[in-house]
Amino acid sequence: MKLKIDRDVCYCSGECYYNHPKLFKMDAEGFPEIVVLELTTEQHKLEAEQAVEVCPSAAISVEN
Ligand code: SF4
Structure with missing residues (x-):
């Protein structure tokens, strides 16, 4: 699993x-x-899931 951030x-x-x-x-x-x-x-x-949930711009995702 990897984190991804949409900088846009x-x-x-x-x-x-x-x-x-x-x-x-x-x-x-x-x-x-x-x-x-x-x-x-x-x-x-767990921390990655929390980060995805609280990001106010939905910029964070987790990919398998
Ligand atoms: S939590 Fe804030 S700084 Fe982090 S990815 Fe989301 S918008 Fe950007």
């Missing part, structure tokens, strides 16, 4: 990287950067 709809609200710093970090422009390329642990999968 992300508006840099920061919920993902502030709440889930193990999965995301802020890049120089304020956009989220994915830190964990493969979601291999249950904790990572």
Whole structure:
């Protein structure tokens, strides 16, 4: 499973990287950067699901 971010709809609200710093970090422009390329642990999968749910622009998705 992998995280994906649609930068065209992300508006840099920061919920993902502030709440889930193990999965995301802020890049120089304020956009989220994915830190964990493969979601291999249950904790990572749970946090990824939470990030998808709270993103206000529905920019985050998880792909198999
Ligand atoms: S929570 Fe969504 S809109 Fe906010 S920075 Fe992350 S991807 Fe972008």
